[in-house]
Amino acid sequence: MARAGLTPQRLTQAGAELADEVGFEQVTVSALARHFDVKVASLYSHVKNSHDLKTRIALLALEEMADCAAEALAGRSGKDALTAFANVYRDYARAHPGRYAAAQLRLDPETAAASAGVRHAQMTRAILRGYDLAESEQTHAVRLLGGTFHGYVSLELSGGFDHSAPPAAVSWTRIVDALDALLRNWPAAPAAPAPSAAPSAPAQNDREI
Amino acid sequence: MARAGLTPQRLTQAGAELADEVGFEQVTVSALARHFDVKVASLYSHVKNSHDLKTRIALLALEEMADCAAEALAGRSGKDALTAFANVYRDYARAHPGRYAAAQLRLDPETAAASAGVRHAQMTRAILRGYDLAESEQTHAVRLLGGTFHGYVSLELSGGFDHSAPPAAVSWTRIVDALDALLRNWPAAPAAPAPSAAPSAPAQNDREI
């Protein structure tokens, strides 16, 4: 019988496309086998298991996002860079919701460390060079940007902004403006507490619900 | 034979607990049946199907989060309210990762409109009363806060901050500080573009990757 020409790369690519069409959750070894018109068991020579397949799709998505971001950042700095970076993030998620969901897959530490997620974080840090932040504040700012971009896009994709005005794109622009303003006027860190002093701001809510 | 005393409520509650133990993804009708030491088919008299079960867990989580937030907000305003609200959000997610994941389930519009998610959004808006924002900017600010809180917590839970200093709790505090500063110095909206003018800032990246 003719061979289908399966490879891990082709499976990953097809899996990514399938994810964008029907959602990352629906990407299954069976569905992929149907797509290649091949028996399910055949795929197990190319990917270890279902989780391996999903991980490969996640890594592909992270790679693509980092590539887009790198291209968008080239030659830009300051607010221009921040805006370009933010838009790449949102545009990618909207164009490729399945891959974007894949990129959110929790990777085991070694895989994550070897992924393009690291490049992404480095680029976020590079953007901050256009702002005047103390070294000790940079990680906080990186996490703020990462969290905000991811959170906003994630809420938008899940339909959270669908039924209220204004359109999500308008808020997005204003939010990037606001983050730019925030980075230019980053609040001073509070004085470090004396070593033996009680914590200055106890958690306000740590009870079990 | 003795009856197990199943009800939709008990199933939902047990499902929520199971989600916190093994992850929302792993909550299945079968697993729940095992928990009650009952045959799988028996559950289908109480919940319509697997999706119905998950939706009920999501609604429970949204309800609990809104209750916690309401309690934390009582008697507070300004930065105090912002901090309390933010901490409720993060603390709930850390204490109940499975329920938190459930709360992210995409609900159909009617279900979402009837859920406690609405209350949550109203509380966010209430917090903004402590700041001096133009009416037209409030929705943007609500979306910024929602996105940032959700995004940060989501990244933290998925382990994104595990392998870098400082601890996630430290950045969290600084980020809430920064958001407070931002809300107190919200940047002016740019002048509205003339009706027939070209868009002032074309998207920087809308190509297909």
Add this chain to the structure above:
DNA sequence: GTAAGTTGCCTAAAACCTGTAGGCAAATGA
């Protein structure tokens, strides 16, 4: 060109999850 070795896809089968249909027994209530 052909024999040997490798690779690729196959069949078969076990285990688990979802969901439907119909049945019997326990609870309820007149």
Add this chain to the structure above:
DNA sequence: TCATTTGCCTACAGGTTTTAGGCAACTTAC
């Protein structure tokens, strides 16, 4: 007590995951 409702059951059909082992199609070496 008898009829009805309710709750959990058995049985079954269909789908996904994963392993084991087999044969045919490629590749390579002589």
